[in-house]
Amino acid sequence: MYAFDYEDIQLIPNMCVVNSRSECNTSVTLGKNTFKMPVVPANMATVINEELSVMLAEKNYFYVMHRFDFDAISFVKKMKEKKLISSISVGVKEQDFKLINDLSDLNLIPDYITIDIAHGHANSVKQMIEHIRNKMKDQTFIIAGNVATPQAVRDLEHWGADATKVGVGPGKVCITKLKTGFGTGGWQLGAIKWCSKAATKPIIADGGLRVNGDIAKSIRFGATMCMIGSLFAAHEESPGKNVTVDGILFKEYYGSASEYNKGEKRYVEGKKELIKVRGKLIDTYKEMEEDLQSSISYAGGKTLKAIKKVDYVILKTSNF
Numbered sequence: 001m002y003a004f005d006y007e008d009i010q011l012i013p014n015m016c017v018v019n020s021r022s023e024c025n026t027s028v029t030l031g032k033n034t035f036k037m038p039v040v041p042a043n044m045a046t047v048i049n050e051e052l053s054v055m056l057a058e059k060n061y062f063y064v065m066h067r068f069d070f071d072a073i074s075f076v077k078k079m080k081e082k083k084l085i086s087s088i089s090v091g092v093k094e095q096d097f098k099l100i101n102d103l104s105d106l107n108l109i110p111d112y113i114t115i116d117i118a119h120g121h122a123n124s125v126k127q128m129i130e131h132i133r134n135k136m137k138d139q140t141f142i143i144a145g146n147v148a149t150p151q152a153v154r155d156l157e158h159w160g161a162d163a164t165k166v167g168v169g170p171g172k173v174c175i176t177k178l179k180t181g182f183g184t185g186g187w188q189l190g191a192i193k194w195c196s197k198a199a200t201k202p203i204i205a206d207g208g209l210r211v212n213g214d215i216a217k218s219i220r221f222g223a224t225m226c227m228i229g230s231l232f233a234a235h236e237e238s239p240g241k242n243v244t245v246d247g248i249l250f251k252e253y254y255g256s257a258s259e260y261n262k263g264e265k266r267y268v269e270g271k272k273e274l275i276k277v278r279g280k281l282i283d284t285y286k287e288m289e290e291d292l293q294s295s296i297s298y299a300g301g302k303t304l305k306a307i308k309k310v311d312y313v314i315l316k317t318s319n320f
């Protein structure tokens with residue numbers, strides 16, 4: 001077990017092989033597609049919406065649309081008409097099984113389907129993977145989660161998932177650790193390392209990234225892609241409600257398992273925060289890309305592959 005987190009680790013530079021960071025390529029392949037960056041906004045109602053999904057797909061960034069109060073059929077239809085990548089989320093309830101039937105009957109096969117539940121190491125996820133495979137064969141790329149252990153990664157892969165999403169409780173608006181005593185909150189990066197040893201397919205590191213440098217750290221410890229909520233949640237275009245405090249503009253960012261998203265106080269494992277608006281989303285992507293190009297140059301390479309093998313230290317000043 002490796003109980004360390006992002007702030008406990010620093011990566012060690014190798015000799016530079018580029019003359020400019022602009023030579024460093026941050027692209028990543030997931031399934032049949034190559035995307036500009038190994039990051040994806042969290043599939044949460046205050047982080048992503050249809051407009052942002054279209055914008056990201058047009059610019060060749062990966063996205064996963066959320067599944068809350070949302071017409072996935074017309075969304076997939078629209079994305080296909082625009083010849084853009086379609087990427088949706090499903091749960092594991094009866095209506096989610098029906099949604100897969102309906103999409104299949106209409107021959108609307110999404111390019112990516114993310115099975116998005118809190119405790120993804122579950123028989124319900126096995127059944128949903130089997131259902132999707134039965135209806136859509138290998139035409140869709142299945143991401144399943146969330147999980148926290150190597151055994152869960154092995155099982156989900158064995159059940160047919162194409163990628164697993166790792167992270168139970170490290171999120172900014174997550175209270176799972178406090179409410180249940182379980183999860184990877186406080187040692188998410190260690191969990192990524194632990195799970196990636198078992199993985200034979202891509203891992204998506206989900207939750208707990210607080211600064212751009214955490215993307216490189218996730219990749220070093222085995223992630224192919226990083227799902228990020230709080231860093232993406234507070235932009236001018238973000239779907240969260242605008243709130244002005246002392247003349248400063250904030251956005252609401254709340255958990256998918258919060259009472260605000262659920263509309264009821266039942267099995268609540270999420271809370272709400274206000275995050276200061278930081279400008280346009282595309283500028284954040286640009287800054288992230290530049291920072292990751294720098295990371296690649298420090299790793300001594302030209303692509304993300306260089307980051308995967310760099311040495312690291314555990315900081316003695318950390319709580320670890």
Ligand SMILES: NC(=O)C1=CN([C@@H]2O[C@H](COP(=O)(O)OP(=O)(O)OC[C@H]3O[C@@H](n4cnc5c(N)ncnc54)[C@H](OP(=O)(O)O)[C@@H]3O)[C@@H](O)[C@H]2O)C=CC1
Pocket residue numbers: 091092093116117118119124146167168169170171174176207255256257267269
């Ligand atoms: N990454 C994370 O750490 C977490 C993420 N979330 C997010 O919150 C949203 C809601 O999640 P979730 O409540 O799973 O979704 P749903 O409310 O759609 O629940 C999915 C199904 O799983 C059941 N279920 C949920 N949690 C558990 C559990 N711990 N043990 C057994 N069965 C369970 C639910 O039944 P019932 O409700 O009756 O138990 C329901 O049938 C999702 O978007 C999820 O990603 C939530 C918590 C943690």
Ligand SMILES: Nc1nc2c(ncn2[C@@H]2O[C@H](COP(=O)(O)O)[C@@H](O)[C@H]2O)c(=O)[nH]1
Pocket residue numbers: 042043044146167168169170171172173174175176206207208209227228229230231254255256257258269270271
């Ligand atoms: N325990 C909970 N986790 C949640 C909830 N809603 C979303 N999430 C997870 O958080 C990440 C985003 O984390 P961040 O640190 O980048 O902000 C998201 O992708 C989900 O996996 C929730 O209500 N409870």
